[in-house]
Amino acid sequence: MKQFRTGLVVGKFSPLHLGHELLIQRAMAACEETLIISYSEPELPGCESYLREQWLRARFPQAVVLVLHNDQHALPHNDADALVHRRLMGWACVHLLKREVDAVFTSEDYGDGFAAELSRYFGGRPVHHVMVDQARTLVPVSGTRIRSDPHAHRAFLSPEVYASFVQTVCFLGGESSGKSTMAEAMAARLETIWAAEYGRELWVEKDGHLVYEDMRHIGEVQQQRERQLRGQANRFLICDTSALTTLFYSREMFDRVDSALEDMAQLRYDHVFLCAPDFDFVQDGTRREAGFRQRQHDWYIAELQHRHIPYILLSGALPQRIAAVLEHLDVYFTPSYTSLVKNSPLMT
Template sequence: MKPYRLGLVIGKFAPLHLGHLALIDHASCLSDRVLVLSWSNPELPGCGPDLRRRWLAECCPQHEVVVFDGAGAPPNDAPGVQHQQHLAGLLRQLDRRPDAMFASEPYVFPCAAVLAEAQGQPVRPEMFDPRRLQVPVSGTRVRERPGEMLRWLPPAVRADFVPRVVLLGGESTGKTTLAAALAARFGGAPVAEYGRERWEAQGGHLDEADLLAIAREQVRREDLAARSADPVLVCDTSPLTTFGYAHWSHGRAAPALAGLAARRYTLSVLCGDEIPFDQDGTRRDADFRARQQAWYRDQLAARGDRHLEVHGSVAARVEEVVRALAAR
C-alpha cells in the first residue's frame, strides 16, 4: 500500500525533461494517483501550453495532467506566496485535495503548508533529488543550450528542440551527397527523399495526388527521426520541394500541400548550381535547374527563412553549414 492517496507535482515544464519525469515517477511510486499541473506567465519560447499538453500526454498518459494558459497566473518572478495562493485556487477549481506534494526545490515546504491550511488537511512535502545528482538537468539549461542538452529530453520533446537543417536546390545540385556528408559529420543518418523512393516504386510515374501523399510521408519520417536525432537532424528535402513540383508539373498545388510547404527549419540550405549538370535519366535539363534555383531563392526570401547558399566542394559546403549552425 502506498503512503499517499494523491501526489501533486507542479512545474512550468519548459521544456519537459528527464528530471521532471524522474520526479513524476517518484511521486507515482509513493502515491495511488498523481496530479500534474503546469502554468507559466509569460509563456517561454518554444514551450507553449499546447506543446506542454502534448509532451505530458505522451510521457505521462497514466496520470492526470492539467496545463493552464498563462493568462491570470502570477508572473513567473512573483513572490512565492502569490504562486502558492494561485495553486490553492486551482486545486479548489479542480476539486482536488492532494495529501503530498513532490518537488526538487525547497519551495515545496512553504507551498505544502499553504495548501494544508487551504484544504484543512495535511499535505506532506516530499523532496526528490534536490542536488540534481540523478538527472543533472534544468529547463533553464535546456533553453540556453538546447543542442548540448538533447540527451536529457524525452523523444516527444527532443523532436521539437533538435536543430533541423533542410537541403534545397534544383536537380543535380548535390543535395543528397551533402546530406550524407553532413550526417557523417554530425553522426546519424539523414532523412532521405521519399519522393524519389515513391517515384521508383511506381515505375517513374507520379500523379498530382501522389504529391500530397509524398509531402505527408516526408514530414512523418522527419518527425520520427527528430525523436532520436542528436545533435542535428539533416533533411535531404522538405515539402517545399514537393510544392514546387506540383506547380512545375501541374500548375497548381493543393492547399494542404501549401500548408506543409510552410514548415520552418532551423537552417535552410540552398545548394549552389555550379556543379556540372548530371543527367541520370530521371532529370530534366540545366535550364530547368536554373529556373528551380531562382524559384527557391524567391520562396526563401518571401518566407523570411534563415537560409544559406553553399558553393564549392562537398567539404567546403559542409564547413559553411557547420559555421552557420554555430553562429545561430
C-alpha cells in the same frame, strides 16, 4: 488501491528533464490520479509554455496537465513570496481543475510548507508531502545546468524534449544541383543524421509512375520522418528537401496541389540552403534536363522570396559549399564543439 486518490506535481519544467519525470512517475505510481501544473514568469529561453505543454502531454498522456500561459493569466514572478505561489496553486486546483489533492510530490524542502498551505486552502483537508530524490542522487541534474547547454546534457532529456533543441537544416535545389550530396555530407560533418528524400524513393519504387494522390503522401511521409528523427539527431537534423519540392512537382506534373500539401509547405526550417545549378548536369535516368533544372532553381528563388523565407545560396565545389554552411552555423555551436568540427579529419 493506491496510497492517494489525487496527487499534485508543480514545476517550471524548463526544460522537462528526467529528474522531473522521476518525480511525476513516483506520483503516478502512488496516486489514482496525478495533476501536473506548470508555469513560469518570466518564461525561460527555449522552454516557452507551449513547448512545456507539448512535452508534458507527450510524456504523460494519462495525467491531468495544466500549463498556465502568460498571455492568459496574470502570473506571479518566479521570485515572488512562496505564499503567493502556494495560494495560486490552490486556486488552480479548485477553480481550473475542479479538484482538491491529497498529496504533493516535490524534491525540495519547501514541500512541507506547500502541503500545509494547500490543506488550509482546502478547508483543513489533509494534504501530505512526499519527498522524492531530494539529494539528486538518482538523477544528478538541474534545469539551470541543462539550459546552459542542452546538447551536452541530452542524456537527461527524453527524445521528445531534446527534439525541441535540435535545429532543422534544409537543403533545396533543382535536379542534379548537389542537394542530396550536401545533405549526406553535412550529416557526416556535423556527426548527426539526415532525413532522406522520400519522393525520390517512391519515384524509384513506382518506376516513375506517380499519381496525384502520391504528392500528399510524399509530403506526409517526409515530415513524419523529420519528426521521428529529430529526437535522435545531434544538435542539427539535416533535411534533404521540404514540402516545397513536392508542391513544385505537384504543380508541374498535375497542375494542381492538395490543400493539405499547401499546409505542409508552410512548415519553417531553422536554416535553409539553396544549391545553385553551377556545375554540369548529370542524367541518372530519373531527371529531366538542364533547362528544367534551371527553371526549377528560378522557381525556388521566387517562392522563397514570396514566402519571406531567408535562405543562403550555395555555389562552387562541395568543399566550398560545406565551408559556407559551417560558417553560417558556427554561431549555433559552443566554442569547444566548433573547434572539434572544424578540426575533424572529416574536414580534410
